[in-house]
Amino acid sequence: MSNQLPLSDSLTESLKKRFAIKPSMPFERVMGFIDGNYLRRRCRDSGGHDNISWGKLSWTFIRMFNTFSNNPFNANLIRIYYYDGIVPDGDPDRLKEKAYFDSIDRSYAFEVRLGKHVKSSKGKDRQKGVDILMAIDALTKAYQNQYETGMFMLEDADFKPLIDAVKDAGKKTIGIHDRTTCPEDLARSFDVRIWLNEKTFKGLLKAKPFMSG
Numbered sequence: 001m002s003n004q005l006p007l008s009d010s011l012t013e014s015l016k017k018r019f020a021i022k023p024s025m026p027f028e029r030v031m032g033f034i035d036g037n038y039l040r041r042r043c044r045d046s047g048g049h050d051n052i053s054w055g056k057l058s059w060t061f062i063r064m065f066n067t068f069s070n071n072p073f074n075a076n077l078i079r080i081y082y083y084d085g086i087v088p089d090g091d092p093d094r095l096k097e098k099a100y101f102d103s104i105d106r107s108y109a110f111e112v113r114l115g116k117h118v119k120s121s122k123g124k125d126r127q128k129g130v131d132i133l134m135a136i137d138a139l140t141k142a143y144q145n146q147y148e149t150g151m152f153m154l155e156d157a158d159f160k161p162l163i164d165a166v167k168d169a170g171k172k173t174i175g176i177h178d179r180t181t182c183p184e185d186l187a188r189s190f191d192v193r194i195w196l197n198e199k200t201f202k203g204l205l206k207a208k209p210f211m212s213g
Helices: 013-019 036-047 054-067 094-105 130-143 157-168 184-189 198-203
Strands: 027-035 074-086 110-118 126-128 149-153 172-178 192-196
Touching (some): 013 054, 027 036, 027 054, 036 074, 054 172, 074 094, 074 126, 074 130, 094 110, 110 130, 130 149, 130 157, 149 157
Parallel strands (some): 027 074, 027 149, 074 110, 172 192
Antiparallel strands (some): 110 126
16 A cells, blocks of 8 residues: 655755655655664775764665666655664673664664674674564564565575565565675565665765764
8 A cells, every 4th residue: 555645845856856756656655674783884894984874874765765666656764673782781882882873763763673782702793682673573564564665774694584574464675785795595585676885885974983972
């Protein structure tokens, strides 16, 4: 089901251009689901830090939806869910990580879900509980009919059963990831694939690294 939202007279031509809005096309409810560890790692690899402009990222989601080939809808972006892990109380990085995630939560349309960030003495940190948080949200909201299309920014092959389950719930799926690093089985599970590259990730960053406090 799509819902038509009227374009008000106050919506300027520059905003229409920014979001690639197609005035004659109806709007469809869209939700975003982001693997934050993946996004931050790719931003650090591309631009040297992970101080992301969350406003620019939300605009990017809308534009990606509105401009993919043969799409007859505009995006009515309901919300973007961001998933990541945070270190436990007492860890010296706790306050900095909390400040970072709080900055996302204050951004329009974003909702942060946090699992655990488990540090390793061998330098291979891992996250716990993050994938199940995304699965609960994506499936619950699909069966509650809160969106028509889910946009997933991730590239871990472990998410493939989730994508299949969202499609089985009658929803369309869009995968957003790097063509060179995303597993083929995962990429093929999406209805639509939008490929990112180093320039895309770098373009999401603010000029300077994140400073808490």
